[in-house]
Amino acid sequence: MLTRRCFLASSCGALLAGAAGCGDDPGGLARLDVVWGRRGLADGRFQKPRAMAIDQADRLYIVDFTARIQVFDADGKFLHLWRTPEWRHGRPTGLTVAGDDRLLVADTHYYRVLPYTLAGRLLEDQVLGGVNGNAPGEFGFVTDAVYDSKGCLYVSEYGQFDRIQKFAPDGSFLLQWGTHGSAPGQFVRPQNLLFDAQDRLWVCDACNHRIQAFSTEGELLLFWGNEGSSPGQLYYPYDIAMDTRGDLLVVEYGNHRVQKFNQQGQSMGTWGRLGAAPGELRDPWSLVLDSRGRLNVLDTGNNRVQRVLL
Numbered sequence: 001m002l003t004r005r006c007f008l009a010s011s012c013g014a015l016l017a018g019a020a021g022c023g024d025d026p027g028g029l030a031r032l033d034v035v036w037g038r039r040g041l042a043d044g045r046f047q048k049p050r051a052m053a054i055d056q057a058d059r060l061y062i063v064d065f066t067a068r069i070q071v072f073d074a075d076g077k078f079l080h081l082w083r084t085p086e087w088r089h090g091r092p093t094g095l096t097v098a099g100d101d102r103l104l105v106a107d108t109h110y111y112r113v114l115p116y117t118l119a120g121r122l123l124e125d126q127v128l129g130g131v132n133g134n135a136p137g138e139f140g141f142v143t144d145a146v147y148d149s150k151g152c153l154y155v156s157e158y159g160q161f162d163r164i165q166k167f168a169p170d171g172s173f174l175l176q177w178g179t180h181g182s183a184p185g186q187f188v189r190p191q192n193l194l195f196d197a198q199d200r201l202w203v204c205d206a207c208n209h210r211i212q213a214f215s216t217e218g219e220l221l222l223f224w225g226n227e228g229s230s231p232g233q234l235y236y237p238y239d240i241a242m243d244t245r246g247d248l249l250v251v252e253y254g255n256h257r258v259q260k261f262n263q264q265g266q267s268m269g270t271w272g273r274l275g276a277a278p279g280e281l282r283d284p285w286s287l288v289l290d291s292r293g294r295l296n297v298l299d300t301g302n303n304r305v306q307r308v309l310l
Contacts (some may be wrong), residue, residue, distance in 0.1 A: 027129060027231075027270030029260055030308035032279045033294060036076030037192045037304030041066065044078030046303040052286040052296065053095035053103060055108035055118060060288070060296060060305070061103055067091045069105070070121070074290060086110060093285075094144035094192065104145045106155075111139040113155060128153070128171060134161050136173035144193045150214055154201060158189040164203070164218070177218035182208050190285075192239045202240055202248070209234045211250065212264070223237050224265030232267035239286045241253075241295070243310070249287060251297060256281040258297060258308075276302050 037046055048065035055061070058074040067087035071079045084092060090109025098104050098115075105114040112129035116122055117119070131138045140159035147153055151169035163178035164187075178187045188207035195201055200221060201214045210225030212232070222223075225234040235254030242248055247268060248261045257272035258281075272281040282301025289295055297306045 019046070027257070027259075027272075029269035029271040030260065030295065030310050031234075032306065033309050034075060034307040035278050035304060037299075039303040043081060044070065044072070044076075046070075049298055049300055049303065050091060050093050050107070050285050051095040052288055052298045053097045053304075054288040054290060054296070055097045056100050056291070058290045058292075061095055061097065061118075062298065062305070063092045063095055063105070065091050069095070069103070069116075069217060071118075071120075072305075073257055080120065081165070082116075084114060085122070094142070095286075096144065096193075097148050098147050101219045106142040106144050108141045108143065111142060113142060113145045113153075126171070128155070128167065136176065137167075139165075143189070143191050146193045146195055148195055148199050150199075150203070150216075152216065154195075156187075156190040156193055157202065158187070158191075162187040162190065163194075164201075164214075166188060166216070166218075175218060177214070184223055185212070187212075191237070194240045194242060196246070202242075204237045204240050204250070206236050206238055206253070209235060209236065211240065211248070211261075213263075222264075224261075231259070231266070231270060232261075234259070238284070241287055241289050243289060243293065249289070249295060252289045253283055253285060257285065258284075258287060258295070260310075271308060272297070278306070 047062045049062050051063050053061045060072045063069045067084045068081050070081040075115045092105050093108045094106030096104040101114045107114045111132045115126045128137045140157040140161040141155045145155045153167040155165050162180040165176045166174045191206040192204040203212045209227035212223040213221045231261050237250045238253040239251045250259050256274040259270045260268040281299050285300045286298040295308050
């Protein structure tokens, strides 16, 4: 039987918090629901988890610094895992569930995108990239990969190039945009990508501390954000999600919080602050919304997941 109460993360692998005042945040955005996970190498434990994705059945896919991709049910029950083929040079930093049958892995330090079935079988004939370079189809450090509504694939990368490349459904190169810099349309570590229902591509321009949105042809549509810790400011935005109302939820690695914005960049509240207690965060990398509108936050520095009710 699960008891809904608060206790310290270090005492158990799964935490459940739902009592009034437990994990509440002065930012007013959300209320803590469930906390689970702890540091370790055993199945279901984490070593610096770096990216997270969710499928249509609310199963969570989480990759950590050991290059393990672990799969959990909505409440944190461990289901199964696999490991990427190579990890000596570095570990993946991006995951995306594409449709209902595959997981795209940004194999960052091997300059490629690895497609898997949701059961963990690598689709070797569909691997994209693998060569470090700036020619079409070559990559720097890959951070994320997402599809638009027509099946075209967009891949973000950072390092020497800081750009986004677009590929047709058959994997052929179509176009690219972006260069290293801070002017509108440029990037300094485009860390995460999100397509909305209007086929606009939202980009977490992490080291420019801003969000940018583009058309499928690379036209800059809007951008907002500046460095800081006040409401409405950003400090290393690492991941982004959109709720059913079209509002954006951004996790800030540097500010140890989640912030909600409307599409024009006006802040609508925050959740989280630096710390290790339930409702606090340390260097969070990722966030996903489940089918019930609950927000799962990857609390990287605390080796756990926190789920909040918005």
